[in-house]
Amino acid sequence: xxxxxxxxxxxxxxxxxxxxxxxxxxxxxxxxxxxxxxxxxxxxxxxxxxxxxxxxxxxxxxxxxxxxxxxxxxxxxxxxxxxxxxxxxxxxxxxxxxxxxxxxxxxxxxxxxxxxxxxxxxxxxxxxxxxxxxxxxxxxxxxxxxxxxxxxxxxxxxxxxxxxxxxxxxxxxxxxxxxxxxxxxxxxxxxxxxxxxxxxxxxxxxxxxxxxxxxxxxxxxxxxxxxxxxxxxxxxxxxxxxxxxxxxxxxxxxxxxxxxxxxxxxxxxxxxxxxxxxxxxxxxxxxxxxxxxxxxxxxxxxxxxxxxxxxxxxxxxxxxxxxxxxxxxxxxxxxxxxxxxxxxxxxxxxxxxxxxxxxxxxxxxxxxxxxxxxxxxxxxxxxxxxxxxxxxxxxxxxxxxxxxxxxxxxxxxxxxxxxxxxxxxxxxxxxxxxxxxxxxxxxxxxxxxxxxxxxxxxxxxxxxxxxxxxxxxxxxxxxxxxxxxxxxxxxxxxxxxxxxxxxxxxxxxxxxxxxxxxxxxxxxxxxxxxxxxxxxxxxxxxxx
Amino acid sequence: xxxxxxxxxxxxxxxxxxxxxxxxxxxxxxxxxxxxxxxxxxxxxxxxxxxxxxxxxxxxxxxxxxxxxxxxxxxxxxxxxxxxxxxxxxxxxxxxxxxxxxxxxxxxxxxxxxxxxxxxxxxxxxxxxxxxxxxxxxxxxxxxxxx
Numbered sequence: 129x130x131x132x133x134x135x136x137x138x139x140x141x142x143x144x145x146x147x148x149x150x151x152x153x154x155x156x157x158x159x160x161x162x163x164x165x166x167x168x169x170x171x172x173x174x175x176x177x178x179x180x181x182x183x184x185x186x187x188x189x190x191x192x193x194x195x196x197x198x199x200x201x202x203x204x205x206x207x208x209x210x211x212x213x214x215x216x217x218x219x220x221x222x223x224x225x226x227x228x229x230x231x232x233x234x235x236x237x238x239x240x241x242x243x244x245x246x247x248x249x250x251x252x253x254x255x256x257x258x259x260x261x262x263x264x265x266x267x268x269x270x271x272x273x274x275x276x277x278x279x280x281x282x283x284x285x286x287x288x289x290x291x292x293x294x295x296x297x298x299x300x301x302x303x304x305x306x307x308x309x310x311x312x313x314x315x316x317x318x319x320x321x322x323x324x325x326x327x328x329x330x331x332x333x334x335x336x337x338x339x340x341x342x343x344x345x346x347x348x349x350x351x352x353x354x355x356x357x358x359x360x361x362x363x364x365x366x367x368x369x370x371x372x373x374x375x376x377x378x379x380x381x382x383x384x385x386x387x388x389x390x391x392x393x394x395x396x397x398x399x400x401x402x403x404x405x406x407x408x409x410x411x412x413x414x415x416x417x418x419x420x421x422x423x424x425x426x427x428x429x430x431x432x433x434x435x436x437x438x439x440x441x442x443x444x445x446x447x448x449x450x451x452x453x454x455x456x457x458x459x460x461x462x463x464x465x466x467x468x469x470x471x472x473x474x475x476x477x478x479x480x481x482x483x484x485x486x487x488x489x490x491x492x493x494x495x496x497x498x499x500x501x502x503x504x505x506x507x508x509x510x511x512x513x514x515x516x517x518x519x520x521x522x523x524x525x526x527x528x529x530x531x532x533x534x535x536x537x538x539x540x541x542x543x544x545x546x547x548x549x550x551x552x553x554x555x556x557x558x559x560x561x562x563x564x565x566x567x568x569x570x571x572x573x574x575x576x577x578x579x580x581x582x583x584x585x586x587x588x589x590x591x592x593x594x595x596x597x598x599x600x601x602x603x604x605x606x607x608x609x610x611x612x613x614x615x616x617x618x619x620x621x622x623x624x625x626x627x628x629x630x631x632x633x634x635x636x637x638x639x640x641x642x643x644x645x646x647x648x649x650x651x652x653x654x655x656x657x658x659x660x661x662x663x664x665x666x667x668x669x670x671x672x
Numbered sequence: 673x674x675x676x677x678x679x680x681x682x683x684x685x686x687x688x689x690x691x692x693x694x695x696x697x698x699x700x701x702x703x704x705x706x707x708x709x710x711x712x713x714x715x716x717x718x719x720x721x722x723x724x725x726x727x728x729x730x731x732x733x734x735x736x737x738x739x740x741x742x743x744x745x746x747x748x749x750x751x752x753x754x755x756x757x758x759x760x761x762x763x764x765x766x767x768x769x770x771x772x773x774x775x776x777x778x779x780x781x782x783x784x785x786x787x788x789x790x791x792x793x794x795x796x797x798x799x800x801x802x803x804x805x806x807x808x809x810x811x812x813x814x815x816x817x818x819x
Contacts, residue, residue: 462698462780468803469803472803498803501803
C-alpha cells in the first residue's frame with residue numbers, strides 16, 4: 129500500500145474516534161442534565177412538602193418546646209423519680225395510656241409502666257432496646273411521624289444527655305437515659321453564668337426522616353452541630369423558621385436528608401444516557417462506513433485515473449504505430465517499384481543475351497517484388513481499415529454487389545463463373561466504401577477459390593431474423609472449403625492456408641476489421657461443408 | 673487503373689521541338705522515364721525539374737517566348753515544399769496556362785481521393801507509376817499530335 133492509501137485508511141479510524149468522542153460527550157451531558165433535572169424535581173417536591181412539614185412541625189415543636197421550657201423550670205433535680213418522669217410525659221402531652229415506659233438509670237433498666245404487656249417481657253424488651261442502637265423507624269404517611277428527641281447539654285466540657293424517644297403508632301416507649309439529670313433550660317444556663325456563645329446547646333428533632341435541627345440560643349445564631357447530626361449539611365436547600373416559646377427564641381432549620389434526595393433520582397437519566405449512546409454508536413458505525421466508502425471511492429478514482437492515463441498513453445502510442453505503419457508502407461512502395469522496374473529492364477536485356485537462367489533470376493525478382501508490393505498495399509489497407517471514420521448512408525447493397533460483380537467479370541478467367549444473387553437489402557445504413565471493400569474481398573475470394581471446381585458457382589444473399597434485427601450476409605462458393613480447425617485462424621493477419629493460391633493473407637483480416645467497425649461479426653458457417661460459406665452480420669442502424 | 677492505353681492522348685507536339693516535362697523529386701523515376709522516352713518514337717526532348725518552383729519559373733519565362741511551352745507535363749504528387757496539386761493549382765490560376773499545358777498526374781498513389789484532388793486541381797489525367805516500365809513506352813507512343 130502506498131503512503132497515501134495508508135493515510136486514507138487512517139482517516140477511517142480518525143472519523144470513528146471523533147464520532148465516538150462526540151457521542152460520549154453528548155451522552156454524559158444528557159446524563160448530567162437529566163440528573164440535575166431529577167435533583168431539581170426532588171428538591172422542588174421536597175420544598176413543597178417541606179414547607180408543609182415545616183409548618184406542622186413548627187407547631188408541634190413549639191408546643192414541645194413550650195412544655196420543655198416548663199419542665200426545665202420546674203424540674204431542677206437531676207435524678208427524676210418515676211413519678212416525675214410520668215408527669216413530665218403529661219406535660220409533654222404524650223399519650224401514655226397504652227405505652228410501655230422503660231427507664232435506664234446508669235446500667236439498670238427498669239420499667240415504669242408496662243402498658244399492655246406483662247412486666248417481664250416488657251422489661252426484657254426494654255433491656256434489648258437500650259442495648260441495640262437501631263435507628264428510629266420511619267413510617268409512611270403524613271399523620272404518623274416518629275419523634276426522636278434528644279437533648280444534649282454540655283457544661284464545662286461535660287456532656288449530659290437526656291434522650292427522649294417517642295415511638296408513635298400503638299406502642300409508645302419512653303426511654304430515658306440520664307447520666308446527669310439537669311434538664312435543659314436556657315434561662316437557667318444564663319443564670320449560671322454560662323456563655324451561650326461558647327457553649328453548645330442544641331435541640332434536634334428528626335421528624336419523618338427529615339432532620340430538624342433546633343439551634344437554640346438567646347439573641348444570636350450559634351453554628352455548632354452536635355456529632356450525631358453531622359449528616360446535616362448546610363446548603364441552599366434548607367428552610368429556616370423562627371419560633372418563639374416562652375421568651376425563648378428558636379430557629380428551626382429544616383434540611384433534606386441526603387438519602388431522601390437520593391431516593392428521588394429516577395431512572396430517566398440512565399435511559400437518556402443509554403439512548404444517546406445507542407444513537408451515537410449507530411452514528412459511529414455510519415461514520416466509519418461512509419468514511420470507508422469515501423476512501424474506497426477515492427482509491428478507485430485514483431486507480432481509474434492512472435488507468436486512464438495509461439490508456440491515453442497507449443492510444444497515443446497506437447496512433448503513432450498506425451501512422452508509422454502507414455508511413456512505412458507508403459515509403460516502401462518507391463524502392464519496391466524501382467527494384468521491380470529495373471528487374472523488368474534486366475529481363476529485356478538478358479533475353480537478348482540468351483541467358484535463360486539469368487532471365488529466370490530477373491523474373492523471380494519481378495515476382496517477389498510484386499509480392500512485396502501486394503503485401504505493402506495490403507498493409508496500408510489494413511492500417512487504413514483500422515481508422516474508423518465511418519461515413520454512414522443508406523446503401524443499396526444489391527446495386528453495390530452487382531457493381532463488384534461487373535468489376536470481377538472484367539477478369540477473363542472469371543467470366544464463366546456462375547454468380548447468383550439472393551435477396552439483398554436495398555437500403556442498409558452503413559459505410560458504403562467499407563461495405564464495397566468487404567464485398568469485393570469476399571466475392572473475390574469466393575470466385576477465386578471456386579475455380580478449382582469444374583463448374584464454379586458463387587451465391588450471395590442476405591437474411592434477417594426479425595424485422596429490425598441485423599442482416600446476415602452469406603457468400604457461398606463451391607470451392608475446396610475451409611477445414612474446421614482453420615475457421616478461426618483464417619481471419620487473422622498474414623494467415624494463409626495454401627501457398628498455391630495467391631494472396632497476402634491480409635484480405636480476410638481487413639474484412640474482419642471493417643465488419644467489426646460496422647458493428648457486426650464475421651464467421652464461416654460450420655454446417656456448410658460443401659465449399660465455404662462466409663457469413664457476416666451488419667446491425668440495423670438508424671440514420672441520424 | 674491506367675486506361676490511357678485505350679485512348680490516345682492528343683496534344684500539341686508541335687514540330688517535334690516542343691519539350692515534354694517531368695516534375696519529380698525522385699531521380700530514379702526520371703531515369704526510367706528517360707530510358708523509355710529514348711526508345712519511343714517521339715522526337716520531342718524530355719526535360720526534368722526537381723520541384724514545382726523550378727518549373728513555375730520555366731513557365732514564367734515561356735510567357736515571353738524565351739522558352740517553348742511544354743507539350744505534356746508529367747507531375748508527381750509527393751514533393752517537398754510544394755506538392756503536385758499545389759503546383760497545378762498555381763499553374764491553372766495563371767490566365768496564360770488555364771487550359772495548356774496538358775498535365776498528367778504521375779504518382780505512386782492510387783488513392784481515389786488523390787484522383788479526385790488531381791481532377792479538381794486542374795490535371796488532365798492521372799497515371800499510376802507502373803512496376804513494368806515498358807508502360808512508359810506505351811505512354812509516349814500513345815501521344816498523338818493534334819496538329
